[in-house]
Amino acid sequence: MTTQTERLIIGINQYLIKTGIKKVLVTLSGGPDSILLAFLLRHSECEILALHCNFKLRGEESDRDQYFVEEFCRANRLPLRMKQFNVNRFIEENPGKSVEMACRELRYSWFHEIKEMDNYDRIATGHNADDNIETFFLNMLRGSGTRGLKGMEADTGEIWRPLLSLHRDDILRLLLSNSLDYITDSSNLESDFRRNFLRNEVFPLLRSRWSGFNSAMDTTLAHIKKENRIIEEILSLSIPPVGSPLVEETIMKFPDPELLVRRYIDNLMPFKTTSAEILAAIKAAKPHERIWRLRNGSVVLRNGRLYLKPDINR
DSSP states (O other): OOHHHHHHHHHHHHHHHHHTOOEEEEEOOSSHHHHHHHHHHHTSSSEEEEEEEEOOOSTHHHHHHHHHHHHHHHHTTOOEEEEEOOHHHHHHHSTTOOHHHHHHHHHHHHHHHHHHHHTOSEEEOOOOHHHHHHHHHHHHHTTOOHHHHTOOOSBOSSEEOTTTTOOHHHHHHHHHHTTOOOOOOGGGGOOOSHHHHIIIIIHHHHHHHOTTHHHHHHHHHHHHHHHHHHHHHHHHHHSOOTTSOEEHHHHHHSSSHHHHHHHHTGGGOOOTTHHHHHHHHHHHTOSSOEEEEETTEEEEEETTEEEEEEOTTO
8 A cells, every 4th residue: 555545544534533424335436536435445444335326328338337346345345235227217207307417316316315224424426626627617617606616515514525635647546556446437438428528628638738737726726615615604694594585675785686686596496587687676676576486486576575485395
């Protein structure tokens, strides 16, 4: 075991002590990130259970992945639980979902089910620093604010990402130095999905021109995360408790009234124009009631007060 590997394990153990984490679910696809994650947690001071999803989407390759994971867990004395999914049937029952969205929903639903049923403290995933940069660009291209641009959290209280400070090249070097094999998902080599297009086409060009691309992006994400923390704290002081209305006086005194409205209605999944429409209606000060029907419920404007009416069936 290399010195860097030992340092990573020490860091993980220190975090386990600090947070009181004792039982961890490890998502194990067989790819490089998940193999390193499982290896590090296998040598740390926590009880772990590996979880593998077989979506049966790539024929023999999907079964190859499952076999590889089974052999890895057997060789490393890792307890393993597996599940096969019918993704096409799920999409038929939930129209409008892409294959990527369907797989994500299916696997995380299963992960959370096991976590709650067997009292695990965290679901550990192999997300790394390159994934974080990809998420930044995807959210930027969707027009996100600082909450989307700050990237992923290392620990949400549910999802734990121990490898988030490591780049993909770091992970491959650690695998090589510890003689760890892994498999490659052939779909990751195709640029059909937006994330893969960034990973395979865009970032190699950026890195060829800017040698410090990774470190610059790490620094940028760290700055945005800190600044977003301040913004969220200021917003929390103005957003009323659940069930209470947001009043016109509070809205209009806020430095950015539309941002406050947008964040207040966020859980109802507003459309891009909703907060601007609500703010315009508040400024118009018309006496009649206004209602905006959103994807997860409704927003009601009455007498200069905004009320949330969540859809209880969701």
